[in-house]
Amino acid sequence: MSHDLESLKHQAALQAVALIQSGMHVGLGTGSTAKYAIDELGRKVAAGELTRITCVATSEVSHAQALALGLNVGPLTTQPFDIAIDGADEIDPQLDLIKGLGGALVREKLVEVQAKRLVIIADYSKQVSQLGEKAPLPVEVLRFGAHSTVKRLEDMGAKGQLRRSGDELYVTDNGNYIYDAHFAADLSSLERQLKGMLGVVETGLFLQMADIAFVAAPEGVRELHR
Amino acid sequence: MSHDLESLKHQAALQAVALIQSGMHVGLGTGSTAKYAIDELGRKVAAGELTRITCVATSEVSHAQALALGLNVGPLTTQPFDIAIDGADEIDPQLDLIKGLGGALVREKLVEVQAKRLVIIADYSKQVSQLGEKAPLPVEVLRFGAHSTVKRLEDMGAKGQLRRSGDELYVTDNGNYIYDAHFAADLSSLERQLKGMLGVVETGLFLQMADIAFVAAPEGVRELHR
Numbered sequence: 001m002s003h004d005l006e007s008l009k010h011q012a013a014l015q016a017v018a019l020i021q022s023g024m025h026v027g028l029g030t031g032s033t034a035k036y037a038i039d040e041l042g043r044k045v046a047a048g049e050l051t052r053i054t055c056v057a058t059s060e061v062s063h064a065q066a067l068a069l070g071l072n073v074g075p076l077t078t079q080p081f082d083i084a085i086d087g088a089d090e091i092d093p094q095l096d097l098i099k100g101l102g103g104a105l106v107r108e109k110l111v112e113v114q115a116k117r118l119v120i121i122a123d124y125s126k127q128v129s130q131l132g133e134k135a136p137l138p139v140e141v142l143r144f145g146a147h148s149t150v151k152r153l154e155d156m157g158a159k160g161q162l163r164r165s166g167d168e169l170y171v172t173d174n175g176n177y178i179y180d181a182h183f184a185a186d187l188s189s190l191e192r193q194l195k196g197m198l199g200v201v202e203t204g205l206f207l208q209m210a211d212i213a214f215v216a217a218p219e220g221v222r223e224l225h226r
Numbered sequence: 227m228s229h230d231l232e233s234l235k236h237q238a239a240l241q242a243v244a245l246i247q248s249g250m251h252v253g254l255g256t257g258s259t260a261k262y263a264i265d266e267l268g269r270k271v272a273a274g275e276l277t278r279i280t281c282v283a284t285s286e287v288s289h290a291q292a293l294a295l296g297l298n299v300g301p302l303t304t305q306p307f308d309i310a311i312d313g314a315d316e317i318d319p320q321l322d323l324i325k326g327l328g329g330a331l332v333r334e335k336l337v338e339v340q341a342k343r344l345v346i347i348a349d350y351s352k353q354v355s356q357l358g359e360k361a362p363l364p365v366e367v368l369r370f371g372a373h374s375t376v377k378r379l380e381d382m383g384a385k386g387q388l389r390r391s392g393d394e395l396y397v398t399d400n401g402n403y404i405y406d407a408h409f410a411a412d413l414s415s416l417e418r419q420l421k422g423m424l425g426v427v428e429t430g431l432f433l434q435m436a437d438i439a440f441v442a443a444p445e446g447v448r449e450l451h452r
Contacts, residue, residue, distance in 0.1 A: 076370060076371045076373075076374060077373060077374075078373050078374050078377050106368065106370070107370050107371070109424060110368070110370060110371035110374065110375075110424060110425055111371070113374075113424055114374060142332065142336070142400055142427070143400075144302060144332070144333050144336060144399070144400060145302045145333070145336035145337070147302075147303060147304050148302060148303075148304050148336065148339075148340060149336075151304050173370070174368055174369075174370060174401070175400070175401045192418075192422055195421070195422050196418055196421050196422055198335060198336060198339055198428065199336055201368070201427055202424070
């Protein structure tokens with residue numbers, strides 16, 4: 001088995017897509033690992049291995065990828081998902097997650113909260129003993145008054161910066177900014193305070209949402225359950 | 227004194243603008259009553275009665291109005307406002323407010339939270355003994371997944387609808403929708419739960435923010451303090 005990260009991500013994606021059955025309503029994630037899952041789902045549908053699959057994507061990029069593969073992708077409705085498959089930036093032992101380095105945290109959360117099973121795919125570099133160990137916590141904030149919202153975040157202990165894309169501030173699919181935050185405190189205890197803050201749209205904390213994680217390591221893919 | 231509502235709103239606006247002094251940084255509200263205040267501020271600056279006034283507007287409409295009057299209007303920074311003047315849809319005896327029927331609730335809240343003094347101007351029809359008595363509570367929600375967010379709001383007891391503008395759903399300056407909600411429960415107790423909800427950007431509840439209200443009634447303008 002190859003030890004290179006891309007190959008590991010691909011293997012995790014294949015195992016997640018193996019859970020999809022014909023007739024399922026599927027939430028499609030965003031990012032470099034989710035991309036492999038969408039490719040594999042597209043391949044299976046094109047090959048006739050799966051039929052009557054409907055999908056909703058968590059970003060405009062994934063939506064375009066799925067459309068190009070001939071998948072049936074629609075808007076988010078109140079219909080629950082049988083399964084949603086997505087990557088993560090950090091996974092702790094309880095399968096709590098940090099997501100959003102790819103910029104799609106809000107749409108991912110809106111889709112994945114409706115999933116009967118949220119399946120996370122990642123390489124082993126994403127496993128941490130505590131959230132925030134390596135990754136910043138992405139916090140989506142309104143553009144209007146963003147500097148005031150950042151000041152409020154910093155007043156509660158955050159250190160970080162508004163995400164940039166080249167010379168410009170990065171703008172999400174929802175038209176907002178992202179503040180990449182580091183906190184000394186335990187992140188899970190901050191979720192309500194952060195989401196309750198004026199100017200904050202959502203955070204990249206996904207607590208008690210993931211059901212299964214396929215974590216690809218050099219010795220093979222580990223399947224973890226919450 | 228005229229009893230007609232427009233004249234009453236105008237009188238309240240004049241009293242609020244009388245509190246502005248030269249050199250102040252001023253937050254400009256949005257809506258039919260705030261419009262009178264912006265007009266009066268523009269008149270005073272043009273006449274030289276006030277100098278070195280800087281402003282930030284809470285909507286693109288008010289921004290354009292202020293610019294057209296020659297006011298010095300800039301973007302929202304972290305600089306506190308000496309005063310902010312705005313209307314309200316409901317005012318209770320503690321000067322807690324419902325705002326947002328004009329659609330600018332989020333920008334209003336972002337500006338007015340930074341004001342040393344928030345001055346509310348209204349006609350007497352806006353006074354209520356309990357918030358929600360007459361007006362719906364506007365809740366700004368993300369467009370993506372709006373129907374799922376509405377379902378979550380309704381699951382917690384809301385009755386209401388997404389605001390329309392002609393045949394289309396109304397879109398705020400931030401690119402979001404507004405759900406106009408009625409609740410049987412005491413609104414102030416719901417604020418944290420609503421703001422904490424996935425898909426909700428902000429609510430039109432302005433609790434413990436207003437310092438002064440000028441309420442114009444047929445017998446004269448009443449000045450109320452929190």
